[in-house]
Amino acid sequence: MALIVHKYGGTSMGSTDRIRNVAKRVAKWVRAGHQMVVVPSAMSGETNRLLGLAKELSPAKHTPALARELDAIAATGEQVSVGLLAIALQAEGLESVSYAGWQVPVATDSSYTKARIESIDDKRVRADLAAGKVVVITGFQGIDPEGNVTTLGRGGSDTSAVAIAAAMKAAECLIYTDVDGVYTTDPRVVPEARRLSTITFEEMLEMASLGSKILQIRSVEFAGKYKVPLRVLSSFTPWDIDINEEAASGTLITFEEDENMEQAVVSGIAFNRDEAKVTLLGVPDKPGIAFQILGPVAEANIDIDVIIQNVSHDGKTDFSFTVHRNDYARTMELLQGTVGPATNAAKVAGDPKICKVSIVGIGMRSHVGVASKMFRALSEEGINIQMISTSEIKTSVVIDEKYMELAVRALHKAFDLDQDAANA
Amino acid sequence: MALIVHKYGGTSMGSTDRIRNVAKRVAKWVRAGHQMVVVPSAMSGETNRLLGLAKELSPAKHTPALARELDAIAATGEQVSVGLLAIALQAEGLESVSYAGWQVPVATDSSYTKARIESIDDKRVRADLAAGKVVVITGFQGIDPEGNVTTLGRGGSDTSAVAIAAAMKAAECLIYTDVDGVYTTDPRVVPEARRLSTITFEEMLEMASLGSKILQIRSVEFAGKYKVPLRVLSSFTPWDIDINEEAASGTLITFEEDENMEQAVVSGIAFNRDEAKVTLLGVPDKPGIAFQILGPVAEANIDIDVIIQNVSHDGKTDFSFTVHRNDYARTMELLQGTVGPATNAAKVAGDPKICKVSIVGIGMRSHVGVASKMFRALSEEGINIQMISTSEIKTSVVIDEKYMELAVRALHKAFDLDQDAANA
Numbered sequence: 001m002a003l004i005v006h007k008y009g010g011t012s013m014g015s016t017d018r019i020r021n022v023a024k025r026v027a028k029w030v031r032a033g034h035q036m037v038v039v040p041s042a043m044s045g046e047t048n049r050l051l052g053l054a055k056e057l058s059p060a061k062h063t064p065a066l067a068r069e070l071d072a073i074a075a076t077g078e079q080v081s082v083g084l085l086a087i088a089l090q091a092e093g094l095e096s097v098s099y100a101g102w103q104v105p106v107a108t109d110s111s112y113t114k115a116r117i118e119s120i121d122d123k124r125v126r127a128d129l130a131a132g133k134v135v136v137i138t139g140f141q142g143i144d145p146e147g148n149v150t151t152l153g154r155g156g157s158d159t160s161a162v163a164i165a166a167a168m169k170a171a172e173c174l175i176y177t178d179v180d181g182v183y184t185t186d187p188r189v190v191p192e193a194r195r196l197s198t199i200t201f202e203e204m205l206e207m208a209s210l211g212s213k214i215l216q217i218r219s220v221e222f223a224g225k226y227k228v229p230l231r232v233l234s235s236f237t238p239w240d241i242d243i244n245e246e247a248a249s250g251t252l253i254t255f256e257e258d259e260n261m262e263q264a265v266v267s268g269i270a271f272n273r274d275e276a277k278v279t280l281l282g283v284p285d286k287p288g289i290a291f292q293i294l295g296p297v298a299e300a301n302i303d304i305d306v307i308i309q310n311v312s313h314d315g316k317t318d319f320s321f322t323v324h325r326n327d328y329a330r331t332m333e334l335l336q337g338t339v340g341p342a343t344n345a346a347k348v349a350g351d352p353k354i355c356k357v358s359i360v361g362i363g364m365r366s367h368v369g370v371a372s373k374m375f376r377a378l379s380e381e382g383i384n385i386q387m388i389s390t391s392e393i394k395t396s397v398v399i400d401e402k403y404m405e406l407a408v409r410a411l412h413k414a415f416d417l418d419q420d421a422a423n424a
Numbered sequence: 425m426a427l428i429v430h431k432y433g434g435t436s437m438g439s440t441d442r443i444r445n446v447a448k449r450v451a452k453w454v455r456a457g458h459q460m461v462v463v464p465s466a467m468s469g470e471t472n473r474l475l476g477l478a479k480e481l482s483p484a485k486h487t488p489a490l491a492r493e494l495d496a497i498a499a500t501g502e503q504v505s506v507g508l509l510a511i512a513l514q515a516e517g518l519e520s521v522s523y524a525g526w527q528v529p530v531a532t533d534s535s536y537t538k539a540r541i542e543s544i545d546d547k548r549v550r551a552d553l554a555a556g557k558v559v560v561i562t563g564f565q566g567i568d569p570e571g572n573v574t575t576l577g578r579g580g581s582d583t584s585a586v587a588i589a590a591a592m593k594a595a596e597c598l599i600y601t602d603v604d605g606v607y608t609t610d611p612r613v614v615p616e617a618r619r620l621s622t623i624t625f626e627e628m629l630e631m632a633s634l635g636s637k638i639l640q641i642r643s644v645e646f647a648g649k650y651k652v653p654l655r656v657l658s659s660f661t662p663w664d665i666d667i668n669e670e671a672a673s674g675t676l677i678t679f680e681e682d683e684n685m686e687q688a689v690v691s692g693i694a695f696n697r698d699e700a701k702v703t704l705l706g707v708p709d710k711p712g713i714a715f716q717i718l719g720p721v722a723e724a725n726i727d728i729d730v731i732i733q734n735v736s737h738d739g740k741t742d743f744s745f746t747v748h749r750n751d752y753a754r755t756m757e758l759l760q761g762t763v764g765p766a767t768n769a770a771k772v773a774g775d776p777k778i779c780k781v782s783i784v785g786i787g788m789r790s791h792v793g794v795a796s797k798m799f800r801a802l803s804e805e806g807i808n809i810q811m812i813s814t815s816e817i818k819t820s821v822v823i824d825e826k827y828m829e830l831a832v833r834a835l836h837k838a839f840d841l842d843q844d845a846a847n848a
Contacts, residue, residue: 057511069508
């Protein structure tokens with residue numbers, strides 16, 4: 001008997017028939033002897049419907065008072081879901097009780113629409129589990145120190161589930177989703193992409209932040225921090241498949257490197273075509289120049305991803321960074337209008353038609369030559385590398401976006417990630 | 425400057441356009457210098473939609489655990505409304521904040537789906553009002569001592585509004601509804617029915633319980649108990665009508681009899697065709713007989729309205745009462761099967777085709793001859809009276825249902841309630 005947390009997405013909760021199937025699946029786990037906590041999302045479309053109504057009425061100016069109301073409204077979507085699921089579980093003959101975030105309570109800070117969980121009181125939930133109840137808890141939301149309802153931002157239910165699993169010291173947190181696991185890369189780009197049976201938190205973090213949008217990145221950080229075994233698995237299997245088969249399916253995100261992980265130097269290829277690059281050419285290489293450039297960018301609320309500054313010559317250097325493509329025009333305007341002249345840059349250049357391709361793998365830490373193998377594979381396809389950025393477990397390159405698919409396929413093959421290679 | 429509570433029904437909150445109109449109306453009151461607390465219902469149809477989803481999933485057996493979830497789900501309808509209205513008020517340039525019942529908190533007992541308000545903490549709301557904010561509070565709901573969400577039952581938002589007005593010692597509680605006030609009787613039956621500019625709580629209680637379903641009866645009890653001036657007025661007037669005209673419109677339900685009220689002996693004619701009568705003929709007139717008859721009926725959860733027992737002759741008496749027409753078959757079965765034989769009744773008789781017509785008026789207390797005037801008016805129309813029941817401010821008769829409209833019209837005229845009579 002173990003304490004297990006299940007998280008179901010909005011698609012799984014999309015109709016009363018689907019909710020009934022979720023209840024049957026959870027009931028199967030209960031009958032196998034597990035204590036169960038379930039975190040369902042709002043019914044699909046519901047959060048958008050609620051925020052759509054709110055938007056029609058909203059003043060032009062976004063204020064904290066407005067954000068507070070948006071959170072209170074959006075949080076009701078999950079509050080309906082937990083009640084419906086608790087009722088469906090009762091119809092399955094189980095005892096069940098639902099809680100909104102404020103009832104647990106799930107304590108957060110006061111950053112409306114993007115609050116952070118600070119603590120979870122497990123007393124009430126633990127008493128219910130001990131009494132044989134299935135506990136259903138809202139995802140996506142909590143309560144701040146002043147008693148206001150807060151939400152964690154889009155995808156926040158993943159984070160809620162992991163945080164609850166951490167607070168309860170659950171044996172495993174299972175995230176039922178519309179993909180059946182984490183792949184070596186996007187199968188739409190590389191048909192030979194292979195599902196990973198395990199991946200480390202660090203790798204998953206790099207994969208998630210690079211555009212594998214399976215899990216909210218914060219949920220992975222949480223899982224890593226509190227060492228919660230996290231499994232991503234399909235919600236599309238029939239509810240009555242064998243529980244052992246279900247329990248071993250999907251991808252397990254682990255906090256330990258097991259031995260055979262050593263063999264896979266690179267676990268996956270991530271990519272992102274939502275970026276644009278900008279460069280200040282010929283800026284004086286002097287202390288404070290980076291802040292002089294990026295300070296105004298940050299003040300304008302423009303997020304920066306990759307930053308590159310190479311060694312200087314003749315006291316001048318080139319300073320490049322990437323931003324979200326939606327921020328490209330604003331960024332160029334800012335650089336050309338004020339930052340470029342202020343830093344005495346010789347020229348401001350930019351290109352929105354780029355993409356970032358990364359190889360990710362915890363094995364890279366102890367293997368030399370991984371990056372050069374990557375560069376060789378790209379070179380063999382005639383792909384020019386515009387920028388390079390590396391971390392302990394990741395090497396990213398910025399290239400022309402038209403080569404993205406080609407680069408991903410070439411790297412997938414070069415690092416033996418193809419289905420056939422794995423089966424061989 | 426006064427503290428005013430407004431309550432808006434589901435129709436007024438039925439769309440974002442209508443919510444915007446509510447916000448404009450409230451803004452008008454704020455600009456006239458009032459401190460405002462607003463209690464909106466859920467958007468029309470929303471409570472039914474939510475409970476419909478729940479019903480699809482519910483187990484056959486109704487348990488407290490199920491009722492708890494139904495309340496948590498239903499309560500979200502008002503939680504969305506208050507957020508949307510607070511946002512619409514912000515768009516009007518006002519500061520506004522919304523609270524769910526649990527946030528105020530509105531403390532109730534634990535009777536899910538029909539909870540009773542026990543206390544309201546006004547500290548938070550008062551601080552917001554002092555800071556110049558419009559406070560929007562959910563109707564229909566509260567929180568029990570264990571931190572569970574409870575609802576007050578259908579129409580509960582009226583009760584919430586009055587209870588909040590009482591707790592805040594508001595100058596007046598205005599209930600905006602789809603009728604423009606309380607009438608002397610149903611205008612669909614008597615086109616000459618006249619809107620009353622004032623009515624006492626006692627009269628309103630008799631009118632409401634007798635079928636004038638304008639306000640939840642408990643809200644009127646609350647208003648009477650805590651002496652909250654309560655006004656029923658139309659939500660269909662344009663939001664920008666003159667505020668003094670609006671403030672004087674509708675019907676004011678007062679807790680004081682003013683002088684000119686003395687002149688109106690009868691304020692209105694109420695009626696109800698949802699009843700059925702049953703009679704035990706020739707039961708022994710001995711101590712305990714009433715309990716012997718009605719005990720089993722109450723145990724079967726059958727509500728009883730009028731009870732009549734006349735003087736006995738030859739040690740036997742006839743015992744009659746009325747029940748809701750839906751309970752008629754069950755009641756007859758119970759009387760014929762067990763209660764009749766057990767009490768040695770000579771015969772059990774019943775009739776579902778009856779109705780109850782009542783004259784209501786606080787002036788009846790000090791005026792003799794009111795009942796006889798009623799009986800004469802009915803007699804002149806050839807209407808036979810089957811049962812008579814009286815209270816301090818009400819006289820009710822049970823008659824054949826086919827005479828209902830005729831009786832109501834005759835009484836309306838006999839007591840000079842017609843429009844023309846009032847204007848003369």
